[in-house]
Amino acid sequence: MLDLVVVGLALAALYLASVAIWPYAKCGRCSGRGKFTSPTGKAWRSCGRCGGAGKTERLARRLFR
Numbered sequence: 712m713l714d715l716v717v718v719g720l721a722l723a724a725l726y727l728a729s730v731a732i733w734p735y736a737k738c739g740r741c742s743g744r745g746k747f748t749s750p751t752g753k754a755w756r757s758c759g760r761c762g763g764a765g766k767t768e769r770l771a772r773r774l775f776r
């Protein structure tokens with residue numbers, strides 16, 4: 712049982728370390744493109760969720776701010 716706790720803590724530490732190194736993830740709504748292209752491909756609008764940046768902050772980063 713104690714082994715499971717240690718493994719869980721190790722995984723949590725790895726996750727937090729990865730968030731520290733790579734704090735951003737692709738925006739889920741626009742798949743990281745930051746915009747929605749019209750069917751013609753000539754016009755687009757910015758993604759409302761990420762503001763056109765195409766990225767979101769990962770969950771742990773939001774928790775620690």
Ligand SMILES: [Zn+2]
Pocket residue numbers: 738739740741742743745746758759760761762763764765766
């Ligand atoms: Zn977006």
